[in-house]
Amino acid sequence: MRLSFKILIIWVKPPGTIELKTSFGDLTMEKGIRIVDLLGKEEEYTGKKALVQGWVRTKRDSKAGICFIEINDGSCMKSLQVIAELDREDYSELLKKITTGSAILVEGAVSASPGKGQSIELHAERIHLYGWADPALYPLQKKRHSFEYLRQIAHLRPRTNTIGAAARVRNRLSYAIHQFFQNLGFHYIHTPIITASDCEGAGEIFRVTTLDPVHPVDTTEEDPYRNDFFAKPAFLTVSGQLQAEIYALALGRVYTFGPTFRAENSNTSRHLAEFWMVEPEMAFYDLEDDLDLAQAFIKKLVGVVLDDCGEELEFFARFIEPELMARLQNAAQSAFEVITYSEAVDILIKSSEKFAFPVQWGVDLQSEHERYLTERVFKKPLGIINFPRSLKPFYMRVNDDEKTVAAMDILVPGIGEIIGGSQREERLDLLLEQMRIKEISADDYRWYIELRQFGSVPHSGFGLGLERMMQFVTGIQNIREVIPFPRTPGHVEF
RNA sequence: UCCCCGGUAGCUCAAUGGCAGAGCGGGUGGCUGUUAACCACUAGGUUGAUGGUUCGAGUCCGUCCCGGGGAGCCA
Structure with a gap:
């Protein structure tokens, strides 16, 4: 032969x-x-x-x-x-x-x-x-086009200066994400895209099914999903966190980096139905370690873009966001401010600012509050920790005060929340109590509970939205311009 | 999903309820080591869709579709 x-x-x-x-x-x-x-x-x-x-x-x-x-x-x-x-x-x-x-x-x-x-x-x-x-x-002229127009020709728009530059920066950021974690001994874990975990606090989710849409399931049947592909309801993942925890409790430090899906009917410049998320998960890390890692991570990503994407940043600073360089230098150099939720509420109440939504302890911070804190009060990236227990998902670790959980949000000027994370509840009894309060089915999360039964350890993690980071480092305002093919309600073209 | 603003030539936008316009882009010609080139001529329209008010609607009213900004949800 x-x-x-x-x-x-x-x-x-x-x-x-x-x-x-x-x-x-x-x-x-x-x-x-x-x-x-x-x-x-x-x-x-x-x-x-x-x-x-x-x-x-x-x-x-x-x-x-x-x-x-x-x-x-x-x-x-x-x-x-x-x-x-x-x-x-x-x-x-x-x-x-x-x-x-x-x-x-x-x-x-x-x-x-x-x-x-x-x-x-x-x-x-x-x-x-x-x-x-x-x-x-x-369709492309030498002159400037509106982003709305370019979105309609997403097959040609990477040939423009802005979209081409965004693609190169996105590539560099993606590579830097792997470099950062690999250098620290993290293992890259491919968490599933299709999952049966349908709650976790995240809102609407996409269903994955091979059932005939014209003749949907007969809900009067005992098991309406008997003939579906997975023989039970299945969905596109809203987060790889819970699965990443499994591997963190075996390999120590891990991260996932992949597509994530939300079926929320969100029509904003900051939301996509399909976006990319980086989720590190670390055994033997408490909230403070988590916060330190998140800060080092953001600084590293900003630093890499400053070092390696000079021409692109220069272009963005000239045509998109004049304050871009100052914002990035500030993020790369200055230490992040970290305050508790309670302190944040105090600052907001004492401020003379008139908010559309009044602030009081126990209510979620609104966009206007977050923007005020990070853009007006601190003028740099801001970490907020220890949120009221009632506002956060079941898996976050309950603090000693029993009123708050070891959660952290990192806000950046111009974007808002870019990272959300927490120390996870590693104590079996407290996890079960949280699940009971939040009405999470213990049957569906048997495996998650067993992680606390067998060799449980303190651990933490966070999630960073790649597109939010892209918005931050490029100054591009609409998230639909920082991903090659944006998926939003009513849009799956290309 | 809610609030506000918008939809007119290929693109970006003008047009008191009274003839449908400009710049850019395209075509033709001219000029020039040019740089988002410049000059002249020229083609290009069911004014988002639909119903209504009116002698007359791009313009006013209803409904729907699409886009932008903001909100909620979140990354």
Whole structure:
């Protein structure tokens, strides 16, 4: 029997064209240099040849015999200026066809640019047009578009500066999340997407079923879900926390990072039906340890973006949020303020601020209260701990005062709550009491209870919404712009 | 889901109840080492849908759909 194999060849061809060719059968595809790499080594490439591939942002003809093409390949904010000669026999006809949005390859010599706005440019010796874009129909113009419009063309919007930059920052953040936890010895656990845990305090949930929607379950039957796929009600997860606890009580320190679903009919700039959440869970951590970790985590994420996404931040600061850099520097450098819920209530009551919702001990803090505290009083990230027991879910650890639980919320200016976490109730009797008060079925959570029966330990964890973090570090106001394909009530396009 | 604001050309927006408009984008021509280029000409509309008031509705009223801001819920 003959073995078939695919060959990957990489070679550097003097005087500097880096090519990478893959052979899949008889198809050969050229691979050029990414624009970010080219611009990062301007001096090295000046005077040498390079091959780039990307999408045309704009083209300007000059009757002096040349044409300027701005090509962007998504590797960075910057586009590369290509100089093409209008009267060249080999590509002059092709040049006429190149329009904004077209996908092209350009090979040529890199030289210093005499014009303003760019240090180097590429003088085309060979041009290839992969895919033309009809200028009468291409929906993206050179000028600014509204985010509402771009959302309708989510298949093309990553080609814009803002959405492209957001995608690169999101990638860097995601990587940094793994780096942060891996460096601290955390294990990445894949908690289930489909779950039968349907309460946990979270609101509406998505049902997962293979039952015929036209003929829904007969509720008069003894077991209406008998014929459903899982033979019982199943849902999309609203949190991986409870399962993460299982692994924390075996591997010590773990985290989950994956999609999370809420079927709430929330129409706001801060809510999605499908979003990504990071949930660390640590054995032998109390609330203070939890808080310390959360603070270090936020500082690390902000620091990484400041260090590695400079161009993107500069762009966001210029066009989206002027205060962005100050906000991020502040979050990366200053220590977070931490107060108790009771202290927060005192501050709010003593303030002269007029709130739409009056404050008193025992009621939940409203958005206006949170914003006042983090934006007006402390002007930096703020942790609030020890909330009234009645306001928080059953799994949070009851404090000695028996009135509060070891919960923590971290609020940031401009966004509000970005992290919610707690020390978990590890004492069997108190957990059962909490479940009884909150009317949680002990049968459904047998396994969760058994974690307290067999080798229970103090443990803590928190959840951070990736998109909320994205909003914080980019300054982009609507959460629908920081996720590639937003799912909100009435919207599952793309 | 509730409150407020909006929906007019491909995009961003004008238009006292009285002829449907501009800028940008597109097309054509001109000019220029250009940079969100510039100049001229040109094409482009069932004013979100539906019902009503009126001699006459983009404009006023009802209902619905969609978008934005805020609220609730939360991450």
